[in-house]
Amino acid sequence: MNSSVLSTFGAWLPHVQLAHFLIVSAVLFAFGLYAMVTRRNAILVLMGLELVLNAANLNFIAFARYGGMNLDGQVAAIFVIILAAAEAAVALAIVLNIYHRFQTVNVDEISSLKE
Amino acid sequence: METFDILFYLFALITVGSAFIVVFSKNMVYAAFSLLFTFAGVAGFYVLLQADFLAVTQILVYVGGILTLLLFGVMLTNKVISVDMKTGTINTIPAMVVAAVVFGSLAGVFYATWSTVTAPPTNLVSTARPIGDLLMTAYALPFEVASVILLVAMVGAAFIARRTKKLS
Numbered sequence: 001m002n003s004s005v006l007s008t009f010g011a012w013l014p015h016v017q018l019a020h021f022l023i024v025s026a027v028l029f030a031f032g033l034y035a036m037v038t039r040r041n042a043i044l045v046l047m048g049l050e051l052v053l054n055a056a057n058l059n060f061i062a063f064a065r066y067g068g069m070n071l072d073g074q075v076a077a078i079f080v081i082i083l084a085a086a087e088a089a090v091a092l093a094i095v096l097n098i099y100h101r102f103q104t105v106n107v108d109e110i111s112s113l114k115e
Numbered sequence: 116m117e118t119f120d121i122l123f124y125l126f127a128l129i130t131v132g133s134a135f136i137v138v139f140s141k142n143m144v145y146a147a148f149s150l151l152f153t154f155a156g157v158a159g160f161y162v163l164l165q166a167d168f169l170a171v172t173q174i175l176v177y178v179g180g181i182l183t184l185l186l187f188g189v190m191l192t193n194k195v196i197s198v199d200m201k202t203g204t205i206n207t208i209p210a211m212v213v214a215a216v217v218f219g220s221l222a223g224v225f226y227a228t229w230s231t232v233t234a235p236p237t238n239l240v241s242t243a244r245p246i247g248d249l250l251m252t253a254y255a256l257p258f259e260v261a262s263v264i265l266l267v268a269m270v271g272a273a274f275i276a277r278r279t280k281k282l283s
């Protein structure tokens with residue numbers, strides 16, 4: 001990539017600052033929220049949840065770098081990752097159990113508490 | 116236009132594009148594999164933000180663990196004979212409105228509040244050792260609680276997912 005192409009792109013792409021990371025994380029959050037609300041399959045709802053958690057983590061680490069929070073933000077992100085792993089394991093176990101009982105994982109068809 | 120900016124826009128393209136596929140793809144397997152690229156792009160952001168330990172953890176835990184679990188979930192909860200991995204959507208219009216409003220307000224607040232913050236000077240030091248020190252000193256109690264939570268989640272998940280014998 002030569003320098004003239006780069007300067008052409010640089011004319012309308014601004015220099016990256018904190019707000020760029022925050023806006024990418026807002027995009028991820030909105031996508032995750034949309035997936036959690038619209039998807040019928042429980043696994044895809046979980047994928048939307050992971051997107052939301054990643055958006056939160058990106059904010060934590062962006063503020064750890066730019067906001068002067070240093071390593072505290074990164075430690076908070078580590079705890080978010082730990083809880084995401086635990087949540088994914090338990091949620092998948094629940095989804096498998098639901099599938100054995102109802103033969104479906106569509107969240108709008110699972111409406112009975114007890115047979 | 117430095118290398119940092121080029122890398123940022125590359126990672127942003129990968130992350131947002133694959134997240135779009137995760138959200139809007141009809142095929143569950145495509146969605147699961149696009150999630151891999153989303154996680155990898157977020158790990159790239161962590162590298163750009165000088166969080167090297169977090170980037171490796173992101174790859175290890177999300178790509179290596181959570182995504183594998185989700186793929187197992189996709190495979191185990193679909194009837195393999197009917198090759199139908201498609202999935203429907205509900206509440207599309209209200210969800211689109213809500214997501215657009217949430218994104219607009221978040222982005223507006225972020226841009227209005229934080230658009231003038233400039234980067235502090237870079238110091239390229241590994242963060243693994245200071246994070247380890249913090250986990251053993253200032254964050255010792257949350258660290259122990261998190262380990263207990265992981266143990267409980269592991270035992271609970273194994274117990275829930277176990278096939279119980281039918282009591283006749």
